[in-house]
Amino acid sequence: MRLLNRLTANILRSLLPVALVLVGTVAAHATAFDMDTVEKVPDNADSTVVAGINSAVAALDDSTPAVENVTPEEHAETAAEEEKSAINPKKIIFEHLLDGYGWEVPFDHHHRIPLPVIAYASDGLHCFSSAHLNHGAVYQDGDVTFTVGGDESKYPGKLVELVNGEEIRPWDFSITKNVCAVFICVLVVGGLMLWLASFKRRNGFKAPRKGLGAIEAVVAFVYDGVIKPILGPQAKRFAPYLMTVFFFILVMNLLGLIVIFPGGANLTGNIAVTLVLSICTFLATNVFAGKHYWKEIFWPDVPLWLKVPLPIMPVIEIFGMFTKPAALTIRLFANMMGGHMIVITLTLLIFIFSAISPVAGGGATVVSLLFSIFMLLIDTLVSFIQAYVFTMLSTIFIGLAQEGEEHKELEEDHGHVGKAIEDTLI
Amino acid sequence: MELFTPDFGLVFWMFVAFGILFLVLWKFAWPVILKSVDERAELIDKGVEYAQQAKEQLDNARNEAQQYIAEARRQQADILREADKMKLQIIDEARSAAQTEAQKVMDNAKLQIEQQQKEAQQQFRNQVSDFALQVAGKIIGNELQNDKAQEKLVDSILDNMEDNK
Numbered sequence: 001m002r003l004l005n006r007l008t009a010n011i012l013r014s015l016l017p018v019a020l021v022l023v024g025t026v027a028a029h030a031t032a033f034d035m036d037t038v039e040k041v042p043d044n045a046d047s048t049v050v051a052g053i054n055s056a057v058a059a060l061d062d063s064t065p066a067v068e069n070v071t072p073e074e075h076a077e078t079a080a081e082e083e084k085s086a087i088n089p090k091k092i093i094f095e096h097l098l099d100g101y102g103w104e105v106p107f108d109h110h111h112r113i114p115l116p117v118i119a120y121a122s123d124g125l126h127c128f129s130s131a132h133l134n135h136g137a138v139y140q141d142g143d144v145t146f147t148v149g150g151d152e153s154k155y156p157g158k159l160v161e162l163v164n165g166e167e168i169r170p171w172d173f174s175i176t177k178n179v180c181a182v183f184i185c186v187l188v189v190g191g192l193m194l195w196l197a198s199f200k201r202r203n204g205f206k207a208p209r210k211g212l213g214a215i216e217a218v219v220a221f222v223y224d225g226v227i228k229p230i231l232g233p234q235a236k237r238f239a240p241y242l243m244t245v246f247f248f249i250l251v252m253n254l255l256g257l258i259v260i261f262p263g264g265a266n267l268t269g270n271i272a273v274t275l276v277l278s279i280c281t282f283l284a285t286n287v288f289a290g291k292h293y294w295k296e297i298f299w300p301d302v303p304l305w306l307k308v309p310l311p312i313m314p315v316i317e318i319f320g321m322f323t324k325p326a327a328l329t330i331r332l333f334a335n336m337m338g339g340h341m342i343v344i345t346l347t348l349l350i351f352i353f354s355a356i357s358p359v360a361g362g363g364a365t366v367v368s369l370l371f372s373i374f375m376l377l378i379d380t381l382v383s384f385i386q387a388y389v390f391t392m393l394s395t396i397f398i399g400l401a402q403e404g405e406e407h408k409e410l411e412e413d414h415g416h417v418g419k420a421i422e423d424t425l426i
Numbered sequence: 427m428e429l430f431t432p433d434f435g436l437v438f439w440m441f442v443a444f445g446i447l448f449l450v451l452w453k454f455a456w457p458v459i460l461k462s463v464d465e466r467a468e469l470i471d472k473g474v475e476y477a478q479q480a481k482e483q484l485d486n487a488r489n490e491a492q493q494y495i496a497e498a499r500r501q502q503a504d505i506l507r508e509a510d511k512m513k514l515q516i517i518d519e520a521r522s523a524a525q526t527e528a529q530k531v532m533d534n535a536k537l538q539i540e541q542q543q544k545e546a547q548q549q550f551r552n553q554v555s556d557f558a559l560q561v562a563g564k565i566i567g568n569e570l571q572n573d574k575a576q577e578k579l580v581d582s583i584l585d586n587m588e589d590n591k
Contacts, residue, residue: 099433156428172435179439186447193455200462205469220463240456244448272432276440337429 087355089348091151096344097266097337098157099178101130101148106260110134113261115180119146120171121161130174138162146170181265182273185255189247222246222391230395231402238398241284245277246391253336253383257376268386269337271329278325278332281394286321289401297321324397328390335386339379346372555580 102112114131121144128146132139138147145162149155153167159174160167175183196215199208208216227242228235252267267273297317299307306313346368354361558580 094429098428099436158433172433173438174435175439176433176435178433178436179443182436182440182443186443190447190450190455193451193459197455197458200458205462205466207466216459216463219459223460223463224467236460239460240452241448243456243460244444244451248444248447270433270436271430272436273440275432276437276444280444 087348087351089345089352092348093341093344094157097269097340099176099265099270100157101133101159101174101176103177103180103261104264115177116175117146117159118173118175119159119161120173121146122163122168122170126170133159178265178267178270178273181252181255181262181267184262185248185251185267188255189244189251192251193247218247218250219243222388226388226392227395230392230399234399234402238284238288238395241280242391242395242398245280245394246387249277249332249390250383250387253387254380256336256340257379257383266337266340268332269340271333274329274333277390278328281328281397282322282325284394285324285397285401288398293401324393328393332386332390335382339375339382343372343375343379346375551581551584554584558583 100112101117102114105111105113112130112134114129117126117128117130117133119126123143126141126144126146128139128141132141133146133148136148136150138145140146147160147162147167149158149160149167153160155167155169158169159172161170162168192215196208196212196219199212207213222243223235223239227239231238249268252273255263256265256267256269258264298314300313300317302313349368350361350365353364555577559576
């Protein structure tokens with residue numbers, strides 16, 4: 001109980017800045033848009049995810065007068081094609097959810113924190129600052145011309161090499177916003193854990209206080225609460241990986257909630273990140289699996305006709321090997337991306353309603369703000385829960401693959417728990 | 427759709443970064459932290475066990491002490507009772523010894539008195555027989571021979587007189 005109290009207290013404390021930052025972002029958007037009454041263009045969303053938002057917005061569309069919109073950023077991109085531009089919710093949402101070559105700065109849509117672009121193009125390695133590519137600019141580096149794919153491009157938002165007017169995707173090793181955020185998370189997690197380790201080395205049994213105490217409480221919570229009960233004697237062997245995964249995801253989730261640098265990258269809401277993590281779990285599960293595990297897959301304990309003429313069960317089991325990490329990938333990705341998307345959408349609602357009338361805008365501001373704060377509170381909780389669930393499921397998968405008599409018990413004890421949590425959370 | 431397409435560069439860097447993080451923490455952080463967490467848990471378990479044992483021992487010691495005290499009290503009472511008994515006994519013995527001694531002295535005295543009485547009687551008898559012979563001799567005029575036969579006669583007369591008394 002005390003542990004939970006400590007956790008809640010820490011989470012609540014961490015929420016205050018989040019809420020403040022949220023207010024800041026809304027203000028930032030407001031300053032960007034306030035001079036203009038905004039009209040929304042119905043957009044041809046092929047995305048099912050934003051389709052709902054768009055249809056909601058489309059309903060408002062008839063009553064909206066067409067007025068010019070002069071967001072500086074969008075102006076640069078769309079000025080040529082259209083005098084009257086508008087908020088494009090899909091574009092804004094995706095801009096926040098997806099990766100980018102620079103890092104946004106609050107209150108400024110022109111400048112971005114430049115990050116290195118590293119690309120292996122047709123003639124070799126190129127490395128230059130992403131500042132050259134801002135707002136769709138074309139950059140000549142050596143003999144190769146680079147740009148970032150526009151909306152109509154085959155590779156929207158990605159670095160492309162222009163060869164005779166055609167866009168070719170080079171091997172892109174750029175330190176993008178997400179890569180940079182991954183590095184920051186690595187530094188944060190590594191720093192925190194090495195700090196805790198050095199404290200332990202110096203002070204032995206003494207319990208740390210304050211910040212380190214909170215970290216240690218979480219360490220003990222995960223280690224004693226998840227890893228040890230599930231893995232038993234094998235806990236020591238897999239704990240380093242599982243603990244690293246837990247803290248890495250937790251820090252990525254929490255940093256993602258902070259809107260400005262060094263946060264704001266939608267890391268765990270990026271499928272590449274969750275994919276890598278679940279590939280690691282997949283490897284840990286299968287590389288260290290016991291004989292029992294492989295027997296269960298290729299010669300499971302089922303009636304003979306299910307496996308001899310047609311290997312029905314083995315095929316299902318092999319399929320199951322891959323669905324487990326796939327579920328891990330999608331769960332974390334979808335949960336975190338959903339949270340981000342809801343908050344962005346709520347913020348966008350302010351501008352969409354402001355386009356109808358100032359009164360509606362004012363009302364929407366209050367409601368959206370309250371909902372956003374509520375959602376961010378939930379997201380903070382979800383950040384922890386998702387890190388916990390990912391770790392727990394990884395532990396269960398690894399535990400199930402371990403040979404021995406505890407296999408059956410494990411399945412009975414934790415399989416249900418895992419399934420139940422899986423069902424509720426997905 | 428780009429949202430669901432893992433980006434090659436990010437996957438690459440993620441592998442690298444996560445790999446490095448894992449290796450560093452695996453080598454330098456987790457062994458120390460997890461060991462300490464384990465050891466502390468063990469220490470706490472042992473501490474609780476130790477405290478329980480100590481409490482048990484304390485309870486036992488208290489019980490023992492109380493037992494000892496009760497025993498001592500009992501012994502004390504015993505000793506006191508014994509002493510009391512002894513005292514009475516000594517007094518009794520002394521009294522009986524004194525009584526016997528007194529009895530002895532009294533018996534002795536009685537014996538002596540009787541002896542003396544007897545002696546006095548004998549003496550008195552001798553004198554009476556003497557007197558009687560002298561008186562009888564004067565009366566008869568003849569001094570009777572103060573021989574044994576006369577004395578015997580007187581004696582027998584006196585015996586008779588005593589018996590008749």
